[in-house]
Amino acid sequence: MRSGLLLGAIVLAIALTFWQPFRRIRSVLGVDHLVSTGHAFLALGYLLGLILGERTAPLSEDELSPVVAFAAGWVGFATGMRFDWQVLRTIPRRAFVLALWPAVAGAVVIGVACAGLLVFAQVASPEWCVAALVLAGAAATSGPTLVASVRARRAGRASHARPVLRLLEFAAGVDDLVVILIALVAFAIFRAEPAGLGVWPLLGAALGGGAALGAVTWLFLGGRAKEDERLLLGLAMLAFTAGFASWLYFSPVGIGAVAAITLVNLPGRRMDRLVATVRRVERPAVVILMIVIGVELTGRITWLFFPLLACMTLLRLVAKYVVGRLVAGSVDGEAGLRASPSWGLGLVPQGIFGMMVALSLFQVWQTDLSRTVLAAVAAASVLNELLGPWLLLRLLRGLSPARADEAPQGPVEGAR
Amino acid sequence: MSSILERLLYRALPLAIAFGLLLALRWTGAGVAGAGPQSTTIAIGFILIAAFVGGKLAVHFKLPRITGYLAVGLAVGPEVTGFLSKDMLLGAKAVEGIAVALIALTAGGEIRLDWVRKQAKRLVLITFSELLVVAGGVFAVVMLTRSILPFMPAHDLVKGLVIAGVFASVAVANSPTVTIAVIADNRAEGPVARTVLGVTIFKDVVVIVLFAVMLTVARRVLGQGGGESLALTLTRELGGSFLAGIAVGIGISLFLKHVARDTPVFVLTVCLGIWQIATAFHLETLLIALTAGFWVENFSSAKGEALIKAIERVSLPVYALFFAAAGAKVDLGMLATLWPFALLLAGARAVCVWAGTALGTRLCGAEPVVRRYAWYGFISQAGVTLALSTLVARAFPGWGGEIQAVIIAMIAIHEFLGPVGFQYALRRAGEIGKAARLGEHAEPESGQPAPTSERVG
Numbered sequence: 001m002r003s004g005l006l007l008g009a010i011v012l013a014i015a016l017t018f019w020q021p022f023r024r025i026r027s028v029l030g031v032d033h034l035v036s037t038g039h040a041f042l043a044l045g046y047l048l049g050l051i052l053g054e055r056t057a058p059l060s061e062d063e064l065s066p067v068v069a070f071a072a073g074w075v076g077f078a079t080g081m082r083f084d085w086q087v088l089r090t091i092p093r094r095a096f097v098l099a100l101w102p103a104v105a106g107a108v109v110i111g112v113a114c115a116g117l118l119v120f121a122q123v124a125s126p127e128w129c130v131a132a133l134v135l136a137g138a139a140a141t142s143g144p145t146l147v148a149s150v151r152a153r154r155a156g157r158a159s160h161a162r163p164v165l166r167l168l169e170f171a172a173g174v175d176d177l178v179v180i181l182i183a184l185v186a187f188a189i190f191r192a193e194p195a196g197l198g199v200w201p202l203l204g205a206a207l208g209g210g211a212a213l214g215a216v217t218w219l220f221l222g223g224r225a226k227e228d229e230r231l232l233l234g235l236a237m238l239a240f241t242a243g244f245a246s247w248l249y250f251s252p253v254g255i256g257a258v259a260a261i262t263l264v265n266l267p268g269r270r271m272d273r274l275v276a277t278v279r280r281v282e283r284p285a286v287v288i289l290m291i292v293i294g295v296e297l298t299g300r301i302t303w304l305f306f307p308l309l310a311c312m313t314l315l316r317l318v319a320k321y322v323v324g325r326l327v328a329g330s331v332d333g334e335a336g337l338r339a340s341p342s343w344g345l346g347l348v349p350q351g352i353f354g355m356m357v358a359l360s361l362f363q364v365w366q367t368d369l370s371r372t373v374l375a376a377v378a379a380a381s382v383l384n385e386l387l388g389p390w391l392l393l394r395l396l397r398g399l400s401p402a403r404a405d406e407a408p409q410g411p412v413e414g415a416r
Numbered sequence: 417m418s419s420i421l422e423r424l425l426y427r428a429l430p431l432a433i434a435f436g437l438l439l440a441l442r443w444t445g446a447g448v449a450g451a452g453p454q455s456t457t458i459a460i461g462f463i464l465i466a467a468f469v470g471g472k473l474a475v476h477f478k479l480p481r482i483t484g485y486l487a488v489g490l491a492v493g494p495e496v497t498g499f500l501s502k503d504m505l506l507g508a509k510a511v512e513g514i515a516v517a518l519i520a521l522t523a524g525g526e527i528r529l530d531w532v533r534k535q536a537k538r539l540v541l542i543t544f545s546e547l548l549v550v551a552g553g554v555f556a557v558v559m560l561t562r563s564i565l566p567f568m569p570a571h572d573l574v575k576g577l578v579i580a581g582v583f584a585s586v587a588v589a590n591s592p593t594v595t596i597a598v599i600a601d602n603r604a605e606g607p608v609a610r611t612v613l614g615v616t617i618f619k620d621v622v623v624i625v626l627f628a629v630m631l632t633v634a635r636r637v638l639g640q641g642g643g644e645s646l647a648l649t650l651t652r653e654l655g656g657s658f659l660a661g662i663a664v665g666i667g668i669s670l671f672l673k674h675v676a677r678d679t680p681v682f683v684l685t686v687c688l689g690i691w692q693i694a695t696a697f698h699l700e701t702l703l704i705a706l707t708a709g710f711w712v713e714n715f716s717s718a719k720g721e722a723l724i725k726a727i728e729r730v731s732l733p734v735y736a737l738f739f740a741a742a743g744a745k746v747d748l749g750m751l752a753t754l755w756p757f758a759l760l761l762a763g764a765r766a767v768c769v770w771a772g773t774a775l776g777t778r779l780c781g782a783e784p785v786v787r788r789y790a791w792y793g794f795i796s797q798a799g800v801t802l803a804l805s806t807l808v809a810r811a812f813p814g815w816g817g818e819i820q821a822v823i824i825a826m827i828a829i830h831e832f833l834g835p836v837g838f839q840y841a842l843r844r845a846g847e848i849g850k851a852a853r854l855g856e857h858a859e860p861e862s863g864q865p866a867p868t869s870e871r872v873g
Contacts, residue, residue: 065456065457067511070460073457215433216433216434219425219429222425223423223426228731228732231732232467232736235464235733236461236465236468236733237461237465239458241461242457242461243456243461244437246457246458247441247457247458248441281680284680
């Protein structure tokens with residue numbers, strides 16, 4: 001009976017997610033963008049996990065693990081591709097710093113608060129430290145999907161809104177850099193004790209390995225290949241990169257991102273030959289990961305979930321808003337960007353990148369605490385994405401048309 | 417830059433670096449040290465890298481790319497260099513399951529009902545003449561050489577007849593996956609490609625029926641009954657697979673009609689689902705996916721062609737992984753021990769395949785090019801044959817295991833010769849590249865960056 005009801009719920013969720021006639025309902029509910037971000041699949045995965053319940057699923061954790069590592073590496077690679085120095089250097093340093101402020105502040109505030117909470121809950125070392133770092137990374141990131149969809153609508157096309165939205169999108173792109181760094185550090189700390197090595201050598205191995213794999217991909221891309229062969233090569237290198245990370249219990253997301261950053265910044269613009277391939281498979285990778293996360297969330301979660309969720313939603317919102325307000329105006333109009341006083345509200349949507357880091361940690365850790373961290377990050381991400389449209393519209397309504405018209409087009413358009 | 421230098425710099429050097437990196441990981445014993453699911457991803461990655469290089473090399477020597485994949489799989493697998501261990505490849509099972517379903521889904525989508533109707537006589541005549549000649553021929557050779565074959569009893573004639581029958585029923589199978597992969601890889605189109613594909617798929621169904629009958633007869637004659645009845649086996653395996661395939665086909669049609677969004681994700685999920693259903697209910701992954709593809713292509717108002725085209729665009733990595741993993745699993749030790757028997761039986765089978773196909777094509781009045789070259793397409797053996805031999809080993813402990821050993825050795829031979837022979841046939845028939853010319857333009861190899869505005873930052 002319970003399984004039947006849940007199955008019905010899955011069918012309804014699939015219909016709501018995919019069926020075109022339900023599009024208006026999704027739009028009215030303000031959840032249409034959740035299909036694009038992939039959050040809708042989180043709910044599907046959760047329902048699926050409830051159905052599977054205690055039964056022995058034919059697909060075991062061992063069979064799932066390579067798929068998850070591969071998909072996580074892919075998402076990391078797709079994210080790392082954005083950091084092309086040729087493009088980034090055209091952006092004024094002040095704009096770059098401004099865009100990073102809310103991410104860094106969010107990471108610090110949430111990291112410290114969660115670390116305090118975990119120590120108070122008597123979580124052993126270094127688990128509390130790693131968990132706090134992963135939560136900090138997830139708090140730093142913000143999702144660009146909602147901003148991108150608003151930019152295509154009337155509210156986002158207004159001339160006074162465009163510079164602010166450009167800044168939000170830019171900030172949502174560069175704050176992933178903070179997440180990548182935090183992921184690499186968190187996994188190095190996690191591995192330091194079992195490997196009998198210090199954090200720095202492990203961090204060096206992660207960065208060096210990722211860079212070496214980026215260079216190998218660059219070398220391969222120098223030769224001639226048809227489109228389908230490029231797809232094969234892209235898949236091969238991404239699997240190898242994610243496999244390298246999995247083998248050493250590093251973060252596939254972080255290593256994938258480092259490899260992509262290396263590749264995109266080596267001469268010859270060979271990355272261009274892989275961009276379409278990576279983009280084509282990025283979506284399936286995200287959907288697979290979201291469903292897996294949903295299934296995993298049906299496992300045991302501790303009481304720490306609630307305070308961690310509060311940190312990831314309320315505290316994160318306040319941190320982003322306050323820091324955004326403090327640094328607002330520092331690039332007013334420069335590079336086609338504008339930071340209005342409440343621009344931090346536009347960075348509340350959390351996106352999925354931080355969730356991928358939390359999932360990679362859960363894959364190697366497999367404890368109740370790591371599942372609780374994953375659950376807190378995932379639930380916060382959903383709540384923040386639901387809250388996002390309302391906050392963004394509030395931000396846009398509060399903008400002054402007269403001042404924003406002065407903002408010229410800038411190089412950030414090309415940097416996205 | 418000269419061609420050799422280019423190959424060294426852009427193929428050999430990065431392959432060597434990847435090789436060195438994996439070697440360093442294994443030798444230092446850092447991390448998972450080669451065991452556990454964490455090592456599967458890197459194994460898959462490396463096997464795909466090697467397949468990329470091996471495929472390019474095979475094309476250079478005018479061989480099918482899948483021969484290159486099989487060869488590199490063999491080279492880096494546990495049997496030759498031991499570079500990738502069996503443990504590392506265990507986790508690739510899910511990927512293999514998805515690959516088989518994806519390959520069969522494509523094949524089902526390639527079969528048009530009107531073509532089947534027009535060619536029904538040809539398909540039936542070639543299939544049955546080949547089946548009869550191969551099964552009869554192999555049966556006769558096994559009986560005639562029973563004194564030297566390790567799995568044949570010396571004095572018990574009845575048991576010998578039964579064992580020869582079981583062996584013959586396994587020997588008639590050939591590999592739909594290899595056939596489909598060679599056709600897709602060469603973008604082949606024409607009477608030879610279509611006839612071989614149609615007969616192979618039809619034969620796949622008939623072989624499963626024949627095998628189930630033979631297994632049941634053997635059990636009863638040898639007094640090892642107690643298994644489920646023949647009717648039940650056939651109903652479950654074939655009927656269940658067809659029904660499941662129709663259900664999946666309807667699901668895909670509905671998706672294409674009402675959603676048509678995130679199609680690659682959907683296809684991957686469907687393939688995973690097919691494999692899981694087949695595993696859970698002991699059905700045939702290949703038949704379920706074939707039926708689903710056939711249903712979408714022939715009975716759906718949705719754009720099935722769009723689905724097949726989308727799958728075809730991503731098929732190369734699937735073939736590469738599937739065949740490279742198959743190459744890594746080739747049992748060279750078994751081949752080294754049993755090669756005289758395997759060679760004898762493979763030779764006898766090849767002669768029978770040629771004779772059976774010649775008879776069938778003559779009876780149905782096929783085109784001269786089909787009469788001459790189609791038989792090359794029926795040499796390959798892979799997954800289906802392996803599965804059948806496993807069933808024999810499970811059903812008849814003792815001689816069943818010996819039969820399995822000889823068949824695995826034969827598969828090792830056929831796995832390498834089959835694709836080479838079929839590509840040769842397609843080339844001689846002038847069918848290579850015809851699909852690309854008819855349907856879509858073949859993309860030239862590119863060494864230059866594709867113009868794109870998709871820069872992100």
